[in-house]
Amino acid sequence: MEDFLYFFTFQDPSITWVVLGITLLGIGSAYVGTFSFLDKKALLGDAISHAVLPGICLGFVLAGEKDPRYIVTGAFLSGALATFLSSWLKQNTKLSEDSIIASILSVFFGIGIVALTAIQKSGNPEVAGLNSFIFGNAIGIAEADLFLYGGLSLAILLVLSLFLKEFRLMVFDPGFGKAIGFPMKGIRFVFNVLLILAVVIGIQAIGVVLMAALLITPGAAARFWTDRLQPLLLLAAFFSILSGILGTYISFVLPQMPTGPWVVVFLSLIALLSFIFSPKSGVIRRFLARRSYLNKTHRDHLMKALFKAKEANREVLSLEEIHALYPFHKKEIAHSLQVLTKQGLVLQDSQGVRLSPQGTSDAMRIVRLHRLWEVYLNESMNIAPDHVHESAEQMEHLLTPELEALLEQRLNYPTLDPHQETIPRESHDA
Amino acid sequence: MITQVPQPVLEVHDLTVSYDQHPVLWNVDLSLPAGQLIGILGPNGAGKSTLIKSIMGLIPPTSGYIKIFDKPLQEVRTRISYVPQRESVDWNFPASVLDVVVMGTYGKLGLFRRPGKKEVQVAQDALEQVGMTAFANRQISELSGGQQQRVFIARALAQQADLYLMDEPFAGVDMATETAIFQLLQDMARAGKTVLVVHHDIHSAMNFFEWVIMLNLHLVASGPKDQVMTEELLRKTYGGKLNLLTQVTDLIRKQDFNPLKS
Numbered sequence: 293m294e295d296f297l298y299f300f301t302f303q304d305p306s307i308t309w310v311v312l313g314i315t316l317l318g319i320g321s322a323y324v325g326t327f328s329f330l331d332k333k334a335l336l337g338d339a340i341s342h343a344v345l346p347g348i349c350l351g352f353v354l355a356g357e358k359d360p361r362y363i364v365t366g367a368f369l370s371g372a373l374a375t376f377l378s379s380w381l382k383q384n385t386k387l388s389e390d391s392i393i394a395s396i397l398s399v400f401f402g403i404g405i406v407a408l409t410a411i412q413k414s415g416n417p418e419v420a421g422l423n424s425f426i427f428g429n430a431i432g433i434a435e436a437d438l439f440l441y442g443g444l445s446l447a448i449l450l451v452l453s454l455f456l457k458e459f460r461l462m463v464f465d466p467g468f469g470k471a472i473g474f475p476m477k478g479i480r481f482v483f484n485v486l487l488i489l490a491v492v493i494g495i496q497a498i499g500v501v502l503m504a505a506l507l508i509t510p511g512a513a514a515r516f517w518t519d520r521l522q523p524l525l526l527l528a529a530f531f532s533i534l535s536g537i538l539g540t541y542i543s544f545v546l547p548q549m550p551t552g553p554w555v556v557v558f559l560s561l562i563a564l565l566s567f568i569f570s571p572k573s574g575v576i577r578r579f580l581a582r583r584s585y586l587n588k589t590h591r592d593h594l595m596k597a598l599f600k601a602k603e604a605n606r607e608v609l610s611l612e613e614i615h616a617l618y619p620f621h622k623k624e625i626a627h628s629l630q631v632l633t634k635q636g637l638v639l640q641d642s643q644g645v646r647l648s649p650q651g652t653s654d655a656m657r658i659v660r661l662h663r664l665w666e667v668y669l670n671e672s673m674n675i676a677p678d679h680v681h682e683s684a685e686q687m688e689h690l691l692t693p694e695l696e697a698l699l700e701q702r703l704n705y706p707t708l709d710p711h712q713e714t715i716p717r718e719s720h721d722a
Numbered sequence: 723m724i725t726q727v728p729q730p731v732l733e734v735h736d737l738t739v740s741y742d743q744h745p746v747l748w749n750v751d752l753s754l755p756a757g758q759l760i761g762i763l764g765p766n767g768a769g770k771s772t773l774i775k776s777i778m779g780l781i782p783p784t785s786g787y788i789k790i791f792d793k794p795l796q797e798v799r800t801r802i803s804y805v806p807q808r809e810s811v812d813w814n815f816p817a818s819v820l821d822v823v824v825m826g827t828y829g830k831l832g833l834f835r836r837p838g839k840k841e842v843q844v845a846q847d848a849l850e851q852v853g854m855t856a857f858a859n860r861q862i863s864e865l866s867g868g869q870q871q872r873v874f875i876a877r878a879l880a881q882q883a884d885l886y887l888m889d890e891p892f893a894g895v896d897m898a899t900e901t902a903i904f905q906l907l908q909d910m911a912r913a914g915k916t917v918l919v920v921h922h923d924i925h926s927a928m929n930f931f932e933w934v935i936m937l938n939l940h941l942v943a944s945g946p947k948d949q950v951m952t953e954e955l956l957r958k959t960y961g962g963k964l965n966l967l968t969q970v971t972d973l974i975r976k977q978d979f980n981p982l983k984s
Contacts, residue, residue, distance in 0.1 A: 458833065461828060464822075465810070468825065473799040474828070
């Protein structure tokens, strides 16, 4: 608790700097990554982030110490080489995109690990913190480094807001962009530079192995909540900042903990929660929608049974008779009857259950839809009368009043269904 | 039966187009008059879309050239409007109908300038012309195929061009929508715009187009509808791939280089 207060009240200026840095980094990578996610190029970000490792080692060797300028430049060049190679290979070989990306990722990362091991064996005393580039260590960032990483993040945001319209076009319809004379290749080039920069700014805080998660996961999680680009970008940035700060806090409290994996843990948690609770496509939402639909079909079936009894001149059905119609469904029947009574569609008394006037009209409509659909299948789609019932059982719950009107009109208000049963209509309609 | 016109809106001169080393259009040479509704007909794989895409500069020609309003494409881009095939984009992209139609104004806006009130107004007007005003704020993934097509046409209208190139704008569109769109296109032609439409249905082509281009890897016909929609020319267009031309194509594919490249 003391740690928590100490961290989040920002008494320590170095913590303020780190949080500010992680915030800028989070916004930058979430914005670029969201475009990359929408463009279905998520794997390219992963390949680039692994591919910057040889560049980091090269920068270290050239500077002889952990000079962020050398390391950032090395990382950028090595990431750029990987990006260039992947598009060159795609154009000049018949390899598929996923094999190209897989090979680049593993080849570059392999070389990087070999170089890193060699450097560590060299006995250079400066080598100590180099390992943190693998999994990241936000707390270990020096104030001077922060200016470099933060400045780059700001540059990314600036270019991105300048190119917002162009990037939107690049992802949605590059062919149209080319047709109206926009230099789409140039725009793609600028975007790739931003993507590499977004990886580079994260190597110290998040590490090369997990940087791709910070690019892609915020956008993917935010996509569950919105269908518009601007809210999507803002929400992705928010998710990214939130998990960035939480991850940093963990590595502050537990000094041996690398930041990257913890950021990814929090990001994944957000993504999982989005997947479950999203109001339009979440698991819970779909479960509830399905259950409410099943309940409705069950109520429809009960009303149909009552209506058919009425057709056979029996106004009232006893509970036993209803249970006999749907054996093994006692609980559902009780629930459905309760709801129907509350809605005023059925009336219950000591004799049993009957339809109210409104209930009769509703039930008649369900039966009418069922029989109309049977006529439609039989007459317009040439399906034999003994094959039409199953489909009508499903469509009777779905058809809208508009489609009902269209069916009536097309079929010219038929009186009998293919099984020679009357298609019921309100008397004032006839 | 190829009718050339003086002072054409569009001149295609001896155009040959190949994908990699696979020729898909041979020596197309035609010129088109202004202010007409023009149909491009032909069987699957006849090179209809390829012709439109090369006019738009999306595919480089292997040989030959194209002039629009008597100028090269780069100088007149803002006067040309393009409707790509509906399937060419991902309709799950997070955007509203209005967002997509506003893209039609990007060309005149140029790079880096954000669309403002004026651009939104242009887009709203375009949506009204295709009868989609009520859908302006709808997410594009919720649209039916016919509605998506109308959004694309609205985007083309928002380009406020003089020449319109449309790639299969009636694919997956119901009859009522097809007729409504055709009437809109006819109005545009009457207002002096030239509208070039890739189309596959000969029956509705008979009713709506004034000028017809028939393709089957090469140019079969280009001229006023009454003169080119003859049984003989239709048979030439739709009577299957030409055996000899297909064999030559295969021969070219087997070479180590493209011998057609000028």
